[in-house]
Amino acid sequence: MFKNVIVKTPGKSYLNGLTTSDLGKPDYEKLLIQHKNYIEALKKCGVTVTHLPASEEFPDSTFVEDTAVLTPEFAVVTNPGADSRNGEIKEIESVLKGFYKNFHYINSPGTLDGGDVLQAEDHFYIGISDRTNEEGARQLKEIVESEGFKGTIVPLKEFFHLKTGITYLGNNIIAAAGEFLDHPDFEEYEKLIVSSKDEYSANCIRVNDFVIIPKGYAETKRKMSEAGYKTIELEMSEFQKHDGGLSCLSLRF
Ligand code: CIR
DSSP states (O other), X not given: OOOEEEEEOOOGGGGGSOOOOOSOOOOHHHHHHHHHHHHHHHHXXXXXXXXXXXXXTOTTTTOGGGGEEEOSSOEEEOBOSSGGGTTHHHHXXXXXXXXXXXXXXXXXXXXXXXXXXXXXXXXXXXXXXXXXXXXXXXXXXXXXXXXXXXXEEEEOSSOSSGGGXXXXXXXXXXXXXXXXXXXXXXXXXXXXXXXXXXXXXXSOXXXXXXXXXXXXXXXXXXXXXXXXXEEEEEOOHHHHTTTOOTGGGOEEO
């Protein structure tokens, strides 16, 4: 069960943030509405929302997931791999001080984005991507192992972040797309297969009794319902334009 989430309103500078997509410029008004709906959906899932105000200084800082890795017992403050995002960790660390005593840190030359970390029960999967380097992944593996968890490092082939293509749904089930469909590291899991046309919906979030999925992916929605999940669909177009998905917009713990 998650009790808490941290979210952060996107600032106007979001429009100048990082992206690799060619989906066009985000519409700021729509973005704010989508963010508000995201918060409402989380509340419906029964969590307490800590809502941080926008920072114009950090255009991508609404994607709070990248700044920390959280469990009920400890917090890891990451070292985000994009220079323009690295300073985001200061605010998040001070907010987390209100919830945690036990802190770990990813230190340079190690870099790590929280989007590259998937927790499935007591097992952390740590992607190596353009943002998370081998040293950062190695440091996180050492940290989680020191806390009694398992750690597996997964070099990525195509996805932006590890969780761009995979979600842990609980009960040994993952939603997986692309390179994770036949990946040896995830062989032990039962899979909800996300087809290539629905690939964006592989980034969804299980929050207590619900799975929040992006709107417009009928096949994924149907598969989720058939598997017995209650879903909440959210329009994510303006976040997708900047490579963001549902997991990126919150820290859940
Ligand atoms: C970035 O490039 O950092 C942002 N535009 C998107 C971050 C998405 N975060 C995530 O998948 N955890």
